Amino acid sequence: MAGQAEVRNFDDCFAELISDRFGNAITVAMQTDIQYQQYQDDYNHFHKQVEQLLGPENFKLLMRLDDANCLRIIHETRIAYEQGMRDGLRLGGIVGSLTA
Numbered sequence: 025m026a027g028q029a030e031v032r033n034f035d036d037c038f039a040e041l042i043s044d045r046f047g048n049a050i051t052v053a054m055q056t057d058i059q060y061q062q063y064q065d066d067y068n069h070f071h072k073q074v075e076q077l078l079g080p081e082n083f084k085l086l087m088r089l090d091d092a093n094c095l096r097i098i099h100e101t102r103i104a105y106e107q108g109m110r111d112g113l114r115l116g117g118i119v120g121s122l123t124a
Contacts, residue, residue: 042102 053060071086078086 038106039102042105043098045105046098046101 054064071090075083075086
């Protein structure tokens with residue numbers, strides 16, 4: 025219905041937050057982090073070499089590998105972010121109980 029807000033569950037909202045934060049962090053790294061930029065340049069260089077070795081007929085397979093790797097990295101980042109939040113909450117509870 026028009027005018028009604030979409031209801032989303034916590035997991036969907038959290039996944040969107042993580043995606044946004046991850047995207048922002050990568051953008052900053054691409055612009056300012058020399059080491060990250062070097063890793064990206066190396067990756068692009070090796071990717072082109074592998075693409076040439078595989079030939080155009082197998083290029084789609086390489087793209088599927090890249091896509092699977094990106095999804096794996098996103099999932100790993102989500103796991104690490106969630107663990108960091110749990111650790112922060114636990115630490116907050118410990119510190120809070122010490123100061124009370």
